[in-house]
Amino acid sequence: MIEAPSWRYTPALAEKIELKWQKRWAEEGCFYAANVEGPLTDGQGRHADGRKPYTVLDMFPFPSGKGLHVGHPLGYIATDFVSRFKRMQGYNVLHALGFDAFGLPAEQFAIATGQHPRKTTEENIANMRRQLSRLGLGFDPRRSFATTDPEYMKWTQWIFARLYSSWYDPEFSRPDGGRGCARPIEDLILQFESGERRSKKPWEKMSEREKSGVLNSFRLAYISDSFVNWCPGLGTVLANEEVTREGKSERGNYPVYRKRLRQWSMRITAYADRLLEDLDGLDWPETVKAMQRNWIGKCEGVKARFACPGGDAEVFLPSPSLLFHPSFLVVPSSMAPSLPEAWPEGCRKEWEEGSPSPRHLFASFKASHPYPLAHSMDGVFSGLFAEVAGEAVPVFISDYVSEPHLGSEGEEDAKFARIHSIDSSPSPESLPTEEEAAKWAEKEGIGQKERRYRLRDWLFSRQRYWGEPFPIVYSEDGVEHLLPDSALPVRLPSLPDYRPESFEPEDSSSMPQAPLSRSRDWVEVELDLGDGPKKYRRETNTMPNWAGSCWYYLRYLSPKDDSHFVNPEEDRYFLSAFHNPSSGALGGVDLYVGGVEHAVLHLLYARFWHKVLYDLGYLSSREPFFKLFNQGYVQAYAYTDSRGQYVPAAGVESRFEGGKEVFYFEGEKVNREFGKMGKSLKNMVTPDEMYEAYGADTFRVYEMSMGPLSESRPWNLKDVSGSQRFLQRLWRNVIDEETGEAKVSEEMDSETSRLLNKTIEGVTLDMEEMRPNTAIAKLIVLNNRLTSLPSTPRAAAEAMVKMLFPIAPHICEELWEKLGHASTLSFTPWPEAGKVEEEEVTAVVQVDGKVRCRLQVPPSIGAEDLEKLALDQEAVRQWLGGEDPAKVICRPPKIVSLVSRSGRKEK
RNA sequence: GCCCCCGUGGCGAAACGGUAGACGCAGUGGACUUAAAAUCCAUCGCCUUUUGGCGUGCGGGUUCGAGUCCCGCCGGGGGUACCA
Numbered sequence: 001m002i003e004a005p006s007w008r009y010t011p012a013l014a015e016k017i018e019l020k021w022q023k024r025w026a027e028e029g030c031f032y033a034a035n036v037e038g039p040l041t042d043g044q045g046r047h048a049d050g051r052k053p054y055t056v057l058d059m060f061p062f063p064s065g066k067g068l069h070v071g072h073p074l075g076y077i078a079t080d081f082v083s084r085f086k087r088m089q090g091y092n093v094l095h096a097l098g099f100d101a102f103g104l105p106a107e108q109f110a111i112a113t114g115q116h117p118r119k120t121t122e123e124n125i126a127n128m129r130r131q132l133s134r135l136g137l138g139f140d141p142r143r144s145f146a147t148t149d150p151e152y153m154k155w156t157q158w159i160f161a162r163l164y165s166s167w168y169d170p171e172f173s174r175p176d177g178g179r180g181c182a183r184p185i186e187d188l189i190l191q192f193e194s195g196e197r198r199s200k201k202p203w204e205k206m207s208e209r210e211k212s213g214v215l216n217s218f219r220l221a222y223i224s225d226s227f228v229n230w231c232p233g234l235g236t237v238l239a240n241e242e243v244t245r246e247g248k249s250e251r252g253n254y255p256v257y258r259k260r261l262r263q264w265s266m267r268i269t270a271y272a273d274r275l276l277e278d279l280d281g282l283d284w285p286e287t288v289k290a291m292q293r294n295w296i297g298k299c300e301g302v303k304a305r306f307a308c309p310g311g312d313a314e315v316f317l318p319s320p321s322l323l324f325h326p327s328f329l330v331v332p333s334s335m336a337p338s339l340p341e342a343w344p345e346g347c348r349k350e351w352e353e354g355s356p357s358p359r360h361l362f363a364s365f366k367a368s369h370p371y372p373l374a375h376s377m378d379g380v381f382s383g384l385f386a387e388v389a390g391e392a393v394p395v396f397i398s399d400y401v402s403e404p405h406l407g408s409e410g411e412e413d414a415k416f417a418r419i420h421s422i423d424s425s426p427s428p429e430s431l432p433t434e435e436e437a438a439k440w441a442e443k444e445g446i447g448q449k450e451r452r453y454r455l456r457d458w459l460f461s462r463q464r465y466w467g468e469p470f471p472i473v474y475s476e477d478g479v480e481h482l483l484p485d486s487a488l489p490v491r492l493p494s495l496p497d498y499r500p501e502s503f504e505p506e507d508s509s510s511m512p513q514a515p516l517s518r519s520r521d522w523v524e525v526e527l528d529l530g531d532g533p534k535k536y537r538r539e540t541n542t543m544p545n546w547a548g549s550c551w552y553y554l555r556y557l558s559p560k561d562d563s564h565f566v567n568p569e570e571d572r573y574f575l576s577a578f579h580n581p582s583s584g585a586l587g588g589v590d591l592y593v594g595g596v597e598h599a600v601l602h603l604l605y606a607r608f609w610h611k612v613l614y615d616l617g618y619l620s621s622r623e624p625f626f627k628l629f630n631q632g633y634v635q636a637y638a639y640t641d642s643r644g645q646y647v648p649a650a651g652v653e654s655r656f657e658g659g660k661e662v663f664y665f666e667g668e669k670v671n672r673e674f675g676k677m678g679k680s681l682k683n684m685v686t687p688d689e690m691y692e693a694y695g696a697d698t699f700r701v702y703e704m705s706m707g708p709l710s711e712s713r714p715w716n717l718k719d720v721s722g723s724q725r726f727l728q729r730l731w732r733n734v735i736d737e738e739t740g741e742a743k744v745s746e747e748m749d750s751e752t753s754r755l756l757n758k759t760i761e762g763v764t765l766d767m768e769e770m771r772p773n774t775a776i777a778k779l780i781v782l783n784n785r786l787t788s789l790p791s792t793p794r795a796a797a798e799a800m801v802k803m804l805f806p807i808a809p810h811i812c813e814e815l816w817e818k819l820g821h822a823s824t825l826s827f828t829p830w831p832e833a834g835k836v837e838e839e840e841v842t843a844v845v846q847v848d849g850k851v852r853c854r855l856q857v858p859p860s861i862g863a864e865d866l867e868k869l870a871l872d873q874e875a876v877r878q879w880l881g882g883e884d885p886a887k888v889i890c891r892p893p894k895i896v897s898l899v900s901r902s903g904r905k906e907k
Numbered sequence: 908g909c910c911c912c913c914g915u916g917g918c919g920a921a922a923c924g925g926u927a928g929a930c931g932c933a934g935u936g937g938a939c940u941u942a943a944a945a946u947c948c949a950u951c952g953c954c955u956u957u958u959g960g961c962g963u964g965c966g967g968g969u970u971c972g973a974g975u976c977c978c979g980c981c982g983g984g985g986g987u988a989c990c991a
Contacts, residue, residue: 004945062991104990228989239989287911291986294910462989545991597985599911604988632913633984674983705931707920711913712984719919722931732946774921777930784930787947844926849972851926889971895925897971904971 005737009728009811014695018810022136030826031083031138033094035558036573040142042092053574054091056083057553057625059594059602060098063124063146065109068131069677070685070703070715071634075593077700078631078709078770080137081806082591085767088802088830094574096143096556097132099125103545107466111499117466121148131687135696136809143556147468147548152555154489155565156547157471159609160221162616164472164482167218168270174615176585176622180274182615188218212479220267220612223480226459230259232510235502237463254505261512263461264470264541268608272296272455275607281584283627285710288599295600297454458605460544465498465515467542473527474537481529481536490538493522514540549602550609553589553624566619576620587621596630603628629770632712634703638681639663639670649683677715685715697808698724704772704807726776727811730783730800733792734815742818748793753834755785756796760833763803772807779804794819799831845870845896847879848903863890870896 004010025031029043036048056079061072076097083095101121109124110117125146132139145152165185172181191197192214199206199214206214216222229238233254242250249256268275276296279289469490471483483490495515503510517523517540526533551565557574558567572578577587588610603625610624639652647665663670677684690699702723707713736743748756759782766775782800786792798819805812805825816825838859843866845853853873857866867890870876880900887899 008945059991100991108990237989239987241987242989285912291911295987456988459988464989544989549991595985595991596912598991600986601988602991635984702931705919711920713919716919716932719932722919726931729946774930777921780930842926846925846972849970854926885971887971889925891925895972897925899971 007735007737007740009731009735011693011695014697014727014811015691017814018134018136018691018696021810021813022133024813024824025136025138025826026141028824030087030824031095031140032142033096033140034092035567036569038558038567039560040558048092048573051092052090053590054083054086054093055553055574055589055591056086056093056095057556057589057592058097059592059598060100060549060552061128062100062103062105063121063128064105065113065120065124066679067124067127068687069634070687070690070699071677073132073135073137073687074634074703074709075595075631076132076137077135077703077807078629078772079591079593081704081767081772082593082770083138084806084809084826085830087826088805088828090829094143094556095139096559097139098144098552098556099128099146100545100549100552101125101146101148102467102543102548104464104466107464107498110466116494117498118148121146134691135687135700140556143559145552145555145559147552150489150491151562152548152552153468153491155555156468156543156551157488157490158485158565159551159613160468160543160547161471161482161485161488162618163221163266163609163612164219166220166612166616167215168220168267170270178274180270182220182612184616185215185219188215209477209479220270221264221460222267223262223264225260226263226265228259228261228263228459228512229256230510230512231256231505232503232507233505235500235513237512255508257508259511261461263459266458266460266605266608268458268604269455271608271611274611275604278586278607278623281586282588282623282625284625285628285630288596288603288628288630291599292604295454295604458608460547461541462544463512463514464500464542465492465495467544468547469516469542470539472539473525473529474539476535480539483527484529487527492516492542493519495519514542516540516542546602546605550606551613553592553606554619568618568620571618572620577622578620586623586626588623588626591627591629592625593629593631595633599630629710631709632707634677634715635674635712636677636681636683636685636715638673638675638683639665640673641665641668641670646680646682649681650685674714685717690720694720694724695727695810697811698727701727701776701808705776707773709770709772726780726783727808729787730804731811731815733783733786734797734801735818740818742797742815742820743791744794744797744819745791746794748795749789752785752789752793752796754836754838755782756799757834757836760799760803760831761836764830764833767806775803776807801825802828802831841893843870843893843896845873845876845898847876847885847898848900849897852876852879857893859893861893863892866890866892866896870898 007013032040032042033053034040034042034046034048034051041047058075058079079095083093086093099121106117106121110120113120129144147153147156166182167185167188168180169183169187170180172183173179174181188197192199192203195203201210203211216224229240229243231238231249231252231254233252234249238249238256243256244250244253247256248254276293279292282289469492471488471490473481473483475481493516495518497518498515500515501513516538523538523540525536525538527536528534529536554566554571554575557570558564561567575587575589577585606624610619611622613619614622637649639647639649641647647670652663652665652670663672673681675681675683687699690696694702698720702720705723706719734742734744759778762778763775766772766778779800782796786796786800797815801812801815801819802825805816805828809825813825816828821828840856841859843855843857843861844851845855853870853875855866855869855873857869861869867888871885876898880898881902883901885898886901886904889895889897891897
């Protein structure tokens with residue numbers, strides 16, 4: 001038996017090398033980004049000192065109890081290679097990773113395992129950190145945090161406080177020259193007090209409660225009544241999507257009721273124009289921009305369906321504004337399923353008695369409804385069904401055009417000017433034709449501006465335990481008060497039972513309960529808010545998960561600053577447009593990588609907060625994320641047996657029968673499916689299994705070579721050996737497997753030199769454009785060339801190792817060291833390509849669109865020479881049928897395209 | 908339903924509107940081995956004996972030339988506001 005050479009690149013050796021370099025990177029602070037000032041310096045103790053910053057950002061992970069599968073690191077490997085590439089180019093790279101640790105899954109995992117969510121999330125975070133660092137992913141460890149940390153939560157609440165204390169003035173000019181700006185609510189109060197702005201009732205005659213109501217209708221974070229889908233059986237509120245057509249919960253099939261709840265909202269509609277306009281300048285995938293544009297609300301028209309007594313009628317409206325046409329009665333589709341239930345008593349009674357007058361209904365609805373309709377009716381017009389339980393419905397037309405400041409309670413003025421009421425339900429005959437509708441719109445002066453409608457304000461309250469508490473208390477008269485900044489953070493009380501309270505599934509009178517309301521000691525507090533000690537009740541709703549994820553990228557810049565949520569100096573250095581000139585006037589992080597599933601909500605909410613903080617003078621950039629890149633998903637095969645049960649994918653063997661691949665599990669034939677990777681499909685592969693079996697570098701190369709980073713791809717374990725062979729071959733080309741010493745020659749032939757330069761040129765471009773798959777293919781071509789040589793030229797080996805370093809950093813560091821270099825590759829300059837001179841290139845000659853002949857020509861050949869050369873070819877003359885070509889297109893040195901006379905005639 | 912994306916060999920894929928299938932996996936043949944593994948070399952879309960013909964989900968169109976651009980379908984994925 002022959003022993004393997006002692007210096008073969010085996011998984012065991014790979015592990016040894018990987019742990020060695022991971023330790024060394026940590027010791028040398030290779031991933032430390034340098035701040036402008038303060039304690040955070042780079043590994044050499046230097047501040048930024050004018051170096052160019054480059055900020056790389058991942059959509060930070062949710063520390064799930066299920067652990068990572070091989071799909072999770074895809075985006076992190078991508079940001080790691082970009083970070084390493086940029087470091088080699090001399091940038092001061094900021095790359096950190098925090099954890100998004102509040103939220104429903106964390107709460108549910110904790111409930112399922114009978115532990116406190118703080119404990120489970122901490123354990124999950126520790127496990128995730130271990131997995132990620134074993135893959136050699138370089139994050140600045142000093143800048144990591146979880147959204148649940150009290151120090152972080154404090155600033156999330158502080159930002160909420162700023163939103164609550166601000167209003168949007170559409171007329172106010174911003175420093176950047178634009179119109180419309182968030183301003184402190186004090187400015188508004190001054191306007192009311194001075195009479196510059198008038199309210200219906202004189203300001204000085206209003207009670208505190210009335211004033212509070214008026215201000216509430218201006219605040220960017222405000223309280224109002226909103227409708228939710230309440231499922232007593234589950235004890236939770238559901239998204240529309242989670243409710244079936246029959247009005248049951250998707251999970252459990254329990255009844256769902258429409259409930260009006262007093263909740264917090266964010267006035268994102270005030271920023272609709274700016275969110276739309278600033279998209280243009282961002283370096284985002286056009287598809288994501290398109291999704292945001294559609295979400296915010298440009299639309300070319302709507303289809304409206306009306307269930308009428310005389311039949312089920314559909315009309316196309318070129319503008320949603322046409323819904324204001326007197327013939328139409330429209331109700332948001334989301335309200336339809338339980339409309340009578342959701343409506344006030346008077347309306348419901350009429351409804352039950354049959355065929356109420358819509359005008360009457362509308363009037364009584366409005367009278368009994370304390371808030372402006374544009375707010376209280378959630379303006380989902382995407383469906384536009386005027387049908388309830390299959391019947392024609394009385395509906396009203398509301399003005400859903402975003403007007404952030406509709407005025408105070410009961411105020412009735414211009415805001416309802418475009419609301420029309422009608423006297424009878426529509427019949428198909430009474431509906432206008434498209435033409436009539438368009439004519440009417442013209443007459444009424446309804447134009448493009450009114451087309452925007454979709455976007456609605458952001459519902460910001462959750463009836464859950466595991467989220468940020470609001471910094472809000474209520475006095476005994478029901479008026480809300482903001483807690484002073486000195487009272488932050490408001491911590492969650494420890495609650496023995498934090499589960500949501502569920503009810504009898506049919507209990508339609510039940511209401512969603514906030515778990516925090518059970519903690520009496522916490523809810524009832526005595527505070528001195530400036531007018532002596534008084535009793536207050538705390539707000540018991542919590543914030544949604546989005547809150548923490550809206551601003552985490554800012555905290556990376558100055559994670560320990562306890563007097564600012566982000567240090568202004570660091571903000572100006574890392575994020576301002578000045579330091580990122582390519583971003584135009586917008587600024588923001590240089591690169592944001594994450595899944596496309598966040599294309600709308602997260603990215604829209606974060607942009608909104610960023611803009612508010614910019615308006616208020618806390619930030620220097622108008623946009624948070626200048627460049628966005630969406631990586632694809634890793635999917636996997638799953639296998640079912642004859643009974644349709646999933647079998648462990650790892651135990652499935654494939655055989656070839658009759659030229660076709662068939663699959664067996666324990667001798668039984670199984671069927672192959674394709675889907676998400678996870679425990680339920682028994683097809684989960686973890687990074688731990690991968691680095692144990694192959695090493696982290698092989699895993700990284702495989703993930704980056706599977707296909708374009710932006711595309712989803714199936715996991716195929718068999719293919720990993722290709723990446724492993726590539727690294728082994730590279731190792732063997734540089735290292736003597738018997739001695740472990742480098743074996744390189746100092747000479748290089750011209751063919752290898754030419755290929756090397758071509759490779760450097762191509763790989764550099766691929767790395768810049770985030771195409772690691774084609775970069776790796778080019779490096780394999782170069783490596784295959786090196787394999788064919790009697791010995792590897794040193795210059796080729798060194799360039800190769802530098803170019804592969806961002807993707808397979810450990811093996812490259814080891815090779816670099818064995819080649820005689822003492823310092824890490826982390827800051828070694830990226831190789832530059834020399835001139836590539838081709839002696840000959842292949843030109844193709846096409847006749848009537850088909851390739852008929854190939855020619856070897858010098859790359860500098862002119863059009864006339866190339867054409868002449870092509871027409872001299874015997875084969876070409878034959879295909880032309882002996883005649884002159886009818887047309888010649890010549891693109892030297894690659895293409896000559898000839899059209900024959902007969903070919904032209906056929907056309 | 909609505910919005911966005913994707914569809915190329917047995918498989919993962921490559922291809923500024925210009926030689927379709929780079930690179931990798933699997934397969935096939937060979938070298939080396941007592942043998943196997945590993946390694947190295949060759950081959951590898953389909954049809955045809957060949958000249959050649961056909962091929963990028965389907966049907967049209969634009970173009971000298973279409974995987975790529977346009978129109979209409981079919982199939983798959985993501986989002987749809989309380990999963991994040």
